[in-house]
Amino acid sequence: MAGEGVCQHDELLLECSPWAEETGFERPDAVKRLAATTRTGRNPLAAKGKSAQVVKKLSQEAAEQLSASFPGPLLLPKDELNWDPDYPPQSCRSWLIEPARNKLTPERKTLYIAAPPVVTPGVSFMDAWTQPTTVPASELHEIDPPSTDDSLQYLSAFYHGLPVNMFPQSLRFVPWTEPSRHTKPGGGHGYVGLACNDVCTRIRTRETPDKKFKRQLNLNDLLDAAIEMLPNDAYSIIMLMNFDMYEDDDDDFCCGRAYGGSRVSIVSSARYHPSLDVDEGIDYDHMWPASHCKTFADSLCAIEGLEPREHIISIYETQYSPIQQAVEAARKSQIPSSAKDRSGLWFSRVARTLAHELGHCFGMDHCIYFACSMQGTSGIAEDVRQPPYLCPVCLEKVAHAIACEFQERDQTGKEEYVKERYKAIAEFCEIWKHVDLFASYSAWIQARLQQLPD
Structure with missing residues (x-):
C-alpha cells in the first residue's frame, strides 16, 4: 500500500x-x-558504409x-x-x-574523508552556529546528524575499488588571535582558526544573510586548509562540515565545493537539515x-x-x-x-x-x-x-x-x-x-x- x-x-x-x-x-x-x-x-553505432541518416535512426532508437x-x-x-x-x-x-x-596511481590512490572539526573551549560560541535559528531547539536535538563512518561506507561503495580511509588527524576550531577588521563591538567574531596538528589556517566568518543560521564560514578559506593537510598518498580528501558556508559576498550559502585540480573538496550538512x-x-x-x-x-x-x-x-x-x-x-x-x-x-x-x-x-x-x-x-x-x-x-x-x-x-x-x-x-x-x-x-x-x- x-x-x-x-x-x-x-x-x-x-x-x-x-x-x-x-x-x-x-x-x-x-x-x-x-x-x-x-x-x-x-558514436559506437557508426560503422563504415552507414549513412548519417541510418546512424541517426539507430541512435534515436537506442536513446x-x-x-x-x-x-x-x-x-x-x-x-x-x-x-x-x-x-x-x-x-x-x-x-x-x-x-x-588527476590520474590514480599506486602511490596516490586513497580517498580520505575528514570528520567535522571539533569546537574547542576557546571558541565554544561556535556551537550555536551549527543550529538552524528558525527551528525549536527541542526538534533539533531529536535528529542525529550524518555520521562520518556512514559517509565513508557510502563513498567506498560509490567509488568501488579504491581505498576510502578516515583522515588520521583530528581537526579543531580554535581562536584566531590576530586583530580582525570584521570583529564588531559586543562580541562579533570575524575570524576563527582551523588547526591540524601544528598548522592553523585563518577562516573568515560572517553573519548569515537569510538569518537561518547565526554565522557562516568562508568556503575558500576551508579549501585552503584542506590543501595544506592533503596526505602524500591521497588521491583526494573531502572534509565534512556541520557549519553553514559561503563562497563570496554574493552568495547566500553554499553546500559544497571542490578544487578538483587540487584534489580537495568540502561538503556542509547544514542546509540539508530536514527541519529547514x-x-x-x-x-x-x-x-x-x-x-x-x-x-x-x-x-x-x-x-x-x-x-x-x-x-x-x-x-x-x-x-x-x-x-x-x-x-x-x-x-x-x-x-x-x-x-x-x-x-x-x-x-x-x-x-x-x-x-x-x-x-x-x-x-x-x-x-x-x-x-x-x-x-x-x-x-x-x-x-x-x-x-x-x-x-x-x-x-x-x-x-x-x-x-x-x-x-x-x-x-x-x-x-x-x-x-x-x-x-x-x-x-x-x-x-x-x-x-x-x-x-x-x-x-x-x-x-x-x-x-x-x-
Whole structure:
C-alpha cells in the first residue's frame, strides 16, 4: 500500500521538461550522447558504409530504450540550467584528454574523508552556529546528524575499488588571535582558526544573510586548509562540515565545493537539515525518483505560464525499467516523520553531495547529458530532485579511471567492474533500505543489473 501523500500519478517525464525550450537549452542529441560515452568520441553505432541518416535512426532508437533507465535532465524553472542553458558538455573523450585531470596511481590512490572539526573551549560560541535559528531547539536535538563512518561506507561503495580511509588527524576550531577588521563591538567574531596538528589556517566568518543560521564560514578559506593537510598518498580528501558556508559576498550559502585540480573538496550538512524543508519548499511527494512525474513538472512550468504539452511516457510502458522500479519503491514509502527517518533523510542528501564533489576531484564537470549525480544544482529543492546514480557518460569516466587506468583491466574487465560497483552500492542500500532514497536507488540498480549482459 502506498505511503500517505506519495505521488500516485502514472506518467513519467523521461526527456527535458518543456521549460528547457523556453530557456534556450539544447540537450545534445542522441547521436552526440552515444558518442559522448566513448573514449574515441565516435558514436559506437557508426560503422563504415552507414549513412548519417541510418546512424541517426539507430541512435534515436537506442536513446529511447535508454531513457527509461537514464532520463534526460528535468530542467525545471529556477534549476541550474535555467540560469546557464549554454553550459558546455564534457564528453568522455574531452574528460580523457583534459590536461588538468588527476590520474590514480599506486602511490596516490586513497580517498580520505575528514570528520567535522571539533569546537574547542576557546571558541565554544561556535556551537550555536551549527543550529538552524528558525527551528525549536527541542526538534533539533531529536535528529542525529550524518555520521562520518556512514559517509565513508557510502563513498567506498560509490567509488568501488579504491581505498576510502578516515583522515588520521583530528581537526579543531580554535581562536584566531590576530586583530580582525570584521570583529564588531559586543562580541562579533570575524575570524576563527582551523588547526591540524601544528598548522592553523585563518577562516573568515560572517553573519548569515537569510538569518537561518547565526554565522557562516568562508568556503575558500576551508579549501585552503584542506590543501595544506592533503596526505602524500591521497588521491583526494573531502572534509565534512556541520557549519553553514559561503563562497563570496554574493552568495547566500553554499553546500559544497571542490578544487578538483587540487584534489580537495568540502561538503556542509547544514542546509540539508530536514527541519529547514518547509522554508526551502521541499515537496516530499516529488523527490527523486518521483521528480520525473509529468504532472509535477507541468505544475512548476505552469507557475511560469507554460501550458502542459504532450511529452510523456506512461509508467506502464516502462513497467520493468530501472526508473519505474525506483518509482514503485518510492510509492511504498512514508513521509519521513520519526527521528530515525529524518536522520536517514538528512544523511542521504549529504551522501549524494559527497559523491558529487568527489566526482570533481576525478576531473568530472557538471553533466548536461542526462539526469545525473554530476548535474549542477541551484538550491536544495533542485538537489533533492536529482538522482544518486551516474549517467552513462559519467559512469564511463569513473569506470575508466578505476578499472582501466588504476586496475589495468581491459574492456571486458571494465564491464565487470561496472556490475561489481552496482552490486557494492546495492549492498549499502540494503542496509539503509529504511531510507527512501536508498530504497529507490536499490530498486533502480537491481533493474539496471537485469539489463546488463552476462
